[in-house]
Amino acid sequence: MHQLTIEPGRAEHHYWKDLWKYRELFYFLAWRDLLVRYKQTLVGIAWAFLRPALTMMVLTVVFGKFAKLPAAGVPYPILVLCGMLPWQFFSTALAECGNSLVHNSSLVSKIYFPRLIVPASSVIVSLVDFMVSASILALVLLWYQYLPSAHIFFLPLFVGLAFAAAFGVGLWIAAFMVRYRDFRLIVPFMVQIGFYITPVAYLYREVVPEKFLLLYALNPMVGVIDGFRWCVLGGQHVLYWPAQAITVGWTVLLITTGIWYFRRVERTFADVI
Amino acid sequence: MDHSVITVENLSKRYIIGHQRAPTDGVRHVIEAAVRSPFRWLRSRNQEKKAQREEFWALNDVSFDVKRGEVVGLIGGNGAGKSTILKILSRITEPTKGRIQLEGRSASLLEVGTGFHPELTGRENIFLNGAILGMSKEEIKRKFDEIVAFSEIEKFLDTPVKRYSSGMYVRLAFAVAAHLDPDILIVDEVLAVGDVTFQKKCLGKMQEAQARSRTVLFVSHNLSAVEAFCTRGIVLSKGRVVFDGPTKPAIQHYLDSLRGTRPPSYGDVIDLCAFGSRPDRYPPQLRTLRLYDETGRPLGGNLSAGAGMKATIHVELEQPAANVNAEISFLTLDGDRVCTASSAYEKCRDESRLSGSVVFRCEIPSLPLVAGDYKLNVGLYIGQTEADLVEDAARVAVSWSDYYGTGVAPMHGVFLLNNRWAVATAADMVLA
Ligand SMILES: Nc1ncnc2c1ncn2[C@@H]1O[C@H](COP(=O)(O)OP(=O)(O)O)[C@@H](O)[C@H]1O
Ligand SMILES: [Mg+2]
Numbered sequence: 001m002h003q004l005t006i007e008p009g010r011a012e013h014h015y016w017k018d019l020w021k022y023r024e025l026f027y028f029l030a031w032r033d034l035l036v037r038y039k040q041t042l043v044g045i046a047w048a049f050l051r052p053a054l055t056m057m058v059l060t061v062v063f064g065k066f067a068k069l070p071a072a073g074v075p076y077p078i079l080v081l082c083g084m085l086p087w088q089f090f091s092t093a094l095a096e097c098g099n100s101l102v103h104n105s106s107l108v109s110k111i112y113f114p115r116l117i118v119p120a121s122s123v124i125v126s127l128v129d130f131m132v133s134a135s136i137l138a139l140v141l142l143w144y145q146y147l148p149s150a151h152i153f154f155l156p157l158f159v160g161l162a163f164a165a166a167f168g169v170g171l172w173i174a175a176f177m178v179r180y181r182d183f184r185l186i187v188p189f190m191v192q193i194g195f196y197i198t199p200v201a202y203l204y205r206e207v208v209p210e211k212f213l214l215l216y217a218l219n220p221m222v223g224v225i226d227g228f229r230w231c232v233l234g235g236q237h238v239l240y241w242p243a244q245a246i247t248v249g250w251t252v253l254l255i256t257t258g259i260w261y262f263r264r265v266e267r268t269f270a271d272v273i
Numbered sequence: 274m275d276h277s278v279i280t281v282e283n284l285s286k287r288y289i290i291g292h293q294r295a296p297t298d299g300v301r302h303v304i305e306a307a308v309r310s311p312f313r314w315l316r317s318r319n320q321e322k323k324a325q326r327e328e329f330w331a332l333n334d335v336s337f338d339v340k341r342g343e344v345v346g347l348i349g350g351n352g353a354g355k356s357t358i359l360k361i362l363s364r365i366t367e368p369t370k371g372r373i374q375l376e377g378r379s380a381s382l383l384e385v386g387t388g389f390h391p392e393l394t395g396r397e398n399i400f401l402n403g404a405i406l407g408m409s410k411e412e413i414k415r416k417f418d419e420i421v422a423f424s425e426i427e428k429f430l431d432t433p434v435k436r437y438s439s440g441m442y443v444r445l446a447f448a449v450a451a452h453l454d455p456d457i458l459i460v461d462e463v464l465a466v467g468d469v470t471f472q473k474k475c476l477g478k479m480q481e482a483q484a485r486s487r488t489v490l491f492v493s494h495n496l497s498a499v500e501a502f503c504t505r506g507i508v509l510s511k512g513r514v515v516f517d518g519p520t521k522p523a524i525q526h527y528l529d530s531l532r533g534t535r536p537p538s539y540g541d542v543i544d545l546c547a548f549g550s551r552p553d554r555y556p557p558q559l560r561t562l563r564l565y566d567e568t569g570r571p572l573g574g575n576l577s578a579g580a581g582m583k584a585t586i587h588v589e590l591e592q593p594a595a596n597v598n599a600e601i602s603f604l605t606l607d608g609d610r611v612c613t614a615s616s617a618y619e620k621c622r623d624e625s626r627l628s629g630s631v632v633f634r635c636e637i638p639s640l641p642l643v644a645g646d647y648k649l650n651v652g653l654y655i656g657q658t659e660a661d662l663v664e665d666a667a668r669v670a671v672s673w674s675d676y677y678g679t680g681v682a683p684m685h686g687v688f689l690l691n692n693r694w695a696v697a698t699a700a701d702m703v704l705a
Contacts, residue, residue: 002456006364006373028404036392110387111405112364270366271288 015263019114029104029121034128048132052088056080056136059201070206074233075144081137082228083200085130086158090166090221091191093126097170098187102177105273115266116259119174123167130159137232149234158227161251165220168254171262178273179265199225205240214242220254223247277376278457278488279339279362284371286332286357286512331357333512335371341456342486346493346503346520348527351664353509355492359383359461362490377456377488380407385463386446391435395426395445398434402449416452423474424448439657444471451478461492476502494664496524496608528606531665541571545651548663558661559599559653561587564669567638574667577674578689579641586633586651593628594655601635603669604648611642611687617654641689644673644682 038045056077063069064076071079100122101108101115108115141148177183198221199207208216216222223243230239332354339345347355360366362373363381388405389398399420403413413420421427424445426437434442450463458479476498479489493499499506499520506523508516508530516526545559564572567581576582586599600615614635647669653661673682676689683689 002376002378004375004379006361006368006375008368008370010367024410025404028401032390032393032397032401035397036390039392106384107388107405109365110383111381267367270360 012263015114019116022113022117025113026117026121029117030124033122033125037125037129045132048129049136052081052084052133052136055084055088056140059084063201069202072203072206072236074236075140075146077140078137078144078146078232079203079229080201081140082232083198083202083225085134085137086162086224086228087195087198087200087221088133089126089130089159090162090224091194092129093123093163093166094170094173095187095191096122096126097167098173098177099184100170101174101269101273102181102184108273109270115269116171116262119170119262120167123163123170126166127159127163141232148232151231151234153231155228155231158224158231161227161247162221162224164251164255165224165247168251168258171258172254175262175265178269194219194221198222203229213240217243217246220247220250276341277338277374278341279337279376279490280374281338281358281362282336282372282374284332284335284358284361284373285330285369286354286361286366287369288329288331290327290329331512332361332368335509335512335514337507337514337517339488339490341488343505344489344491344503346491346499346506346523347509348496348499348506348523349509350531352511354512355509356383356461357512358509359459359490359492362459375457379457379459380453380455381459381461382406382450382453382463383459383461385443385450389434389442389446392433394433395424395430395437398445399449402446406450406453407455408453420448420452423451423478440471447471447475451475456487458487458489460489462494472498494608496527500524500607524607541565541573543667545663545666548666555661556591558588558591559586559651559663560589562601562649562651562663562666563587564667572669575670575672576640577672578644579639579674579676581636581638582640582669583637584635586635588631588633588653588661590628590631593626595626596656597627597631598654599633599635600652600654602650602652603640603642604650605687606646606648608648609687611647615654640671641676641691642671643684643687643689644671645687646670 059080060076063080064071097119100119104118107113107118173183173187197216197219204216204222204226205213217240223240223245224247226237226240226243227247229237335354335358347358349355357366359381360383361368362375362379363383365381365383386398386402388402390401393401399417400410400413403420404410408416421430424441424447426441426445429437429441434445437445447463460479479491480502489503491499491503503520506516506518506520506527507514508523508527510530515530516523541564543562543564545562546557548557563585564574565583565585566572566576567583569583572582584601586601588597588599590597598615598617600613600617602613603611605611614637616633616635648665649667649669651663651666652659
């Protein structure tokens with residue numbers, strides 16, 4: 001017979017087991033968000049293409065043509081896409097993840113499930129968006145007849161890294177947002193600042209002075225984008241190992257503290273949301 | 274059979290109120306204050322916390338246990354703590370003290386259509402809602418046809434639910450919930466919506482569950498549903514159990530306590546702001562209710578059967594809105610709605626926007642009720658949604674009158690029916 005004890009602090013005991021038990025709800029929430037996203041209009045899908053395509057063009061013109069930043073012999077649009085795709089994935093995942101609990105407040109206050117499911121499934125949606133927009137990269141590579149190196153097989157690794165980093169930050173934001181609603185005003189601002197200190201539209205090693213390089217690499221997305229360029233551009237781009245180490249370090253830290261903090265405050269979500 | 278499936282021991286729940294709602298609590302303020310003078314901020318933060326944090330015990334040392342197959346009605350006024358108990362039992366929120374032991378799988382239905390997404394079709398929502406209520410995909414697939422048949426919306430299965438009428442929406446939502454098959458079913462106030470026939474159908478479905486010795490914990494404002502359906506009643510007041518026993522005495526206890534806490538108002542001018550019975554989520558927009566007899570003199574809480582009455586409802590709208598309607602419903606003291614007068618039934622004006630102070634005047638030419646006391650609920654609707662509600666705002670004692678002109682007084686039912694009869698012997702009838 002199924003037995004359950006409810007006591008203060010008791011939720012801890014079966015947390016991970018419950019998470020596994022509720023995996024179907026996790027699929028369903030991701031499925032719902034995707035369905036809604038791609039159902040409303042054709043524009044929904046077109047948008048997933050159009051947004052990165054237009055941004056790519058603008059960035060190429062502004063940074064490549066006007067500012068004439070160095071491209072190390074790589075077509076500028078490819079260089080931009082390698083930075084922009086992971087950045088857009090990271091920033092939308094983080095924002096969606098951060099908003100997810102508040103968006104699903106009726107679920108949180110009316111049914112039980114491990115709350116971790118909600119932010120996790122929202123990141124999945126951003127991942128699918130990312131895959132759709134990533135097909136632009138394939139088109140551009142074809143257009144320039146640019147054959148990526150064999151490193152391309154490592155790409156999923158870096159996508160995973162971006163995913164984990166976004167999830168880590170998103171967890172903190174989501175938990176914060178439940179209590180401090182106007183945190184949602186701060187997130188777009190963070191994303192905007194992030195865009196400038198992240199090598200989205202330029203090759204940072206050509207731009208950032210050597211002595212500041214390590215400081216610059218403290219931004220976890222530097223490692224991810226570095227990795228992306230290494231995967232696609234191959235030999236022309238050497239992996240900057242310190243940035244990789246820092247990013248992995250950040251990600252582990254963010255995820256563990258994110259989950260820790262989230263779980264600490266999650267039992268009061270239903271009361272304050 | 275007399276095995277306890279729910280054991281609740283010394284359950285208490287404390288809410289901290291006021292704190293997170295304080296205007297200075299936004300992040301911007303916190304950052305601003307912290308940046309300006311960090312030390313003062315740290316110090317003041319601790320003090321503020323103490324000052325602003327107000328503790329509130331929504332449940333206070335509640336204990337009871339429920340045996341397998343029992344159908345228990347939780348009864349109590351607004352804010353008594355009924356929903357809080359159900360939320361703790363459903364693990365949505367943690368208790369502050371105490372312990373609960375549950376045996377068997379439980380499913381909770383705290384709201385109709387939780388997780389329904391307006392953009393998705395009926396079919397998609399059945400799967401989504403099923404998963405949310407704890408059914409597995411296989412289970413939903415297996416019961417899918419049954420759910421659809423129960424909801425009576427076959428034709429609209431592939432229409433987004435945003436196009437559904439509210440009746441269809443509720444039917445679909447109930448249909449999914451009605452096919453949950455847990456050992457313990459926890460239901461909160463969900464029968465308040467939906468039309469009466471459908472409610473009956475749902476109760477029937479739940480009774481089926483009971484027949485299979487399911488345990489049900491049931492909250493409803495509808496005391497006759499509680500009486501018909503429950504085998505036991507637990508009365509809560511201010512977070513404590515004040516009565517636990519058979520349903521009928523439980524309901525009686527609750528009704529008596531209502532009389533005790535606030536003498537029912539048989540007055541003429543009723544200040545609707547003062548009512549604690551208003552659901553917390555509503556800002557008080559209904560302000561005053563005035564009752565008159567048919568000649569325009571104050572009613573005085575008395576009305577002879579079949580006489581007319583007039584009422585005015587003064588409303589202060591929070592925001593300008595179109596399609597604003599007021600209603601007065603008459604209920605028996607058991608909480609059964611007898612009839613409703615609503616400005617929505619009678620297009621008294623075009624659907625223009627109203628704002629600020631609004632007065633609704635209502636005239637009821639005749640109120641043919643059987644002698645007895647009746648409660649009046651006053652409600653305010655904006656569009657289809659309830660914007661304010663004051664339950665038991667006033668009482669009217671309907672006194673006997675010679676309604677039929679024959680000196681005979683009906684004692685049964687609630688309604689005086691106009692009727693004509695002819696009686697004759699069968700032989701006369703044929704001749705005529
Ligand atoms: N999340 C919350 N934060 C603070 N107070 C709450 C919260 N939820 C409920 N309360 C308070 O607890 C009391 C009991 O509420 P509830 O259990 O919803 O009552 P009811 O019997 O009407 O269902 C009410 O006074 C309500 O204001
Ligand atoms: Mg309630």
